Every structure is written in structure tokens, then in C-alpha cells.
Amino acid sequence: MRKIRKLWQNRIVGSAIVCLTLLGGAGCSAAPEKAEATRDFFAMDTFMTLQVYGDRPQNAIDAAVEEIERLDGLLSTEDENSEVGRLNAEGGGSVGEDTLYLLQRSIALTEDTKGAFDITIYPVMKAWGFAGGTYRVPEQTELQELLRHVNAAALVVEEKEYNLQLPEHVQIDFGSIAKGYASQRAVEVLRREGIESAMLNLGGNVALLGTKPDGTGWRIAIQDPKKNGNYLGVVEAKDCFIITSGGYERYFEEDGVIYHHIMDPATGMPARNGLLSVTILSADGTLADGLSTALFVMGPEKATDYWKEHHDLFDMILYTEDGTMYITEGIRESFSSQRPFEVIDYE
Ligand code: ADP
Ligand code: MG
Secondary structure (H helix, E strand, C coil): CCCEEEEEEHHHHCCCCCEEECCCCCCCCCCCCCEEEEEEEEECCEEEEEEEEECCHHHHHHHHHHHHHHHHHHHCCCCCCCHHHHHHHHCEEECCHHHHHHHHHHHHHHHHCCCCCCHHHHHHHHHCCCCCCCCCCCCHHHHHHHHCCCCHHHCEEECCCCEEECCCCCCCCCCCCHHHHHHHHHHHHHHHCCCCEEEEEECCEEEEECCCCCCCCEEEEEECCCCCCCEEEEEEECCEEEEEEECCCEEEEECCEEEECCEECCCCEECCCCEEEEEEEECCHHHHHHHHHHHHHHCHHHHHHHHHHCCCCCEEEEEECCCCEEEEHHHCCCEECCCCCEEECCC
16 A cells, blocks of 8 residues: 655645745835835735835735736636636637737747646646646556647647647646746736836745835845755845746655656656756746746756856756755846855856
8 A cells, every 4th residue: 555645735835935035125124105015815826925015005916916816717727617727628719818828938938948848748747636636656657648648739829819729638737837927917017007116926936026115126035945944045136037946845755755746748757857946037927937847847957058048038046956056147146145056157
């Protein structure tokens, strides 16, 4: 008899939030003329906190929460009444602006990452029990059968008709990208409401609008994947999305082996390519979320090569299984840590 123990799920417990503002950070130094509003709520399977500064922050925060809840209702895979739930159940159908945008970004990212990122991984997620059912370790034959249908290239997106065709057995899951997209949309809503300063934390996915009200950068701590509550370091940033993926965020243990929720589409197994966590910093929230998952799958060498080709789009912090921390050249000045780290150069 196999024994399955559910160790941790940050989506439910909420305390494994990857990035936290340090004490003395947001909220303590608001200029007197800027009012502050904060909101804690649960959406997209995780705890979220929005912190907004401005003339009418309450209205703005209401609008941002509404936008996140709208996207949650649209993109949730487990809700069969959501747009994505309906697409999966019916083998495709009509899609709205948001889903169309996410499909296009996701397919581009699959091509760009040579398949490390693939939203058609959903049937594999289900087999492992990360979606829906109970955690279990599928047989290799079962995984090989499911992998035959994991292929984002098989998606037929009819852009003009706002339609998606899903071949038989193909199902999609925006779990790797939805929170980043939602944070990006929430920031757009806040901007439209006249807000110039805000920090959003969508279950560890951080979005920064402008600077802190006093004009200085936000200071975001990057969690140590090995030690809850400890930090790899602190990055000072503004107008940026800071998104971390790690195998420690959602996993179960069976027979002493840990199985986590980021799958390698090449094997159908939890990715184990040398990384414990990947943090992406980018002005593009959707990209930051997608890449945090994709580069985790790739492992440190391929992630480094990928960054060198795309260093104009993002920076990153890698933490490897052997305990080495790497940061990229673009955040050399803004990253600080008590621990040793290596800087990946542009060349
Ligand atoms: P989190 O959701 O914990 O913030 P990620 O952004 O890394 O972490 O997303 C993980 C989710 O992405 C999984 O729960 C699953 O829904 C989906 N997923 C898993 N592996 C892949 C992959 N290789 N490509 C695309 N999506 C994936
Ligand atoms: Mg992601």
C-alpha cells in the first residue's frame, strides 16, 4: 500500500507567499496627501492583497478586485462553467478577448521555449491529481499515452472568428500564466482610475505600479525555497512584475519522494532539471508568469541561454538544487543579499 501525504498547498494555506515586502516597506511611508486602501481576498485559488495609494483608492481597489474576479470566473479550469471549463468540456468553441490573448501568448511561448511551456499539459495535471482528484503517481504507460496529446501546436485558434478548436483528448490550462495576466490587467485598471502607486500580491505574484508614495522603489523579498520565512535576497523595483515559480509551492509526498506541480512536457513528470526556484522580473506580467514556469522546466543552463537571447524583456533570479544563486546583469544594482550569488552577464 502506498501512503500519500499532502504536505503543503500554499493556495489554501497562503503563508508560502513567495515575495513579501519587508518591514518598513510599503505602507509605512505614505506621503500624507495620498490615501491608502488595502484589500485581502481569495481568488484564483490563492490569497491576494492589493495595496493602493491615491486620491480615491477605495474605488480603484474595488475596480481592480472586480477585474481579477472576472478573470477568475473566465479562466478557472476546475469550474466547468468558466470559459476554459466549457472549452475543455466541449472540445473548443467561442472565446472572448482575454482567452484569445492568452492562447496567442501561450502558443508563442511554447514555440519560444521549445515546448518547455505547454498549456495542453492539463490532462497530465489531472492524472497526477493536481487538478480535480486525489494526488497519485501515474504509471509510465498512462503518462506516455497522455503525452501523445500534449502539444500546443495542435491548437487551432481562429483569430478572426474568436474561436478555438481542441482536437480530441486535448485540454488547456492557463494555471501557469493566469495570475500574471490578471495582475497585469489589474494594474491597467488602477492606472485608468488615476492610481500611480500600488503594490499587488496575487499569491506571491507581485505587481508594482509606480514607486512607493514617497518616490522610492518598492523593496521585495524573494523567498528561500528551502526555508520558509527566509529570503534569498531583496530586490528594489518599480513598475514591474516579480513572479516566482518553485516546486516547493504545491506538492505531495509518496514513499519518501516529493512530486510537485510544474510538469516537464517532455516526460509528464514533475520537472527536475536542477532548479528549486525561478523568479522573473519583467514589465510584462503575462510573460513573467509564463517564463517563471517555463524556465523552471528548462533548468539553469537552458534558462541562462534563454535569458541571453531575451535580456531586453526580463531579468531573473535562479536558485539551483545545489544551493547556488544566480542573478542577471540587469538587476545587479537593485538586488542585495547576505548570501553569495553569481551574476550572469549579457555575453
Ligand atoms: P503557481 O501557479 O504555483 O504560481 P506556476 O506559475 O509555475 O506556479 O504555474 C504552475 C501551474 O501551471 C500548474 O499548476 C499547472 O496548472 C500549469 N503547468 C504545469 N506545468 C506546466 C508547463 N510545463 N507549461 C505550462 N503550464 C504548466
Ligand atoms: Mg508561472
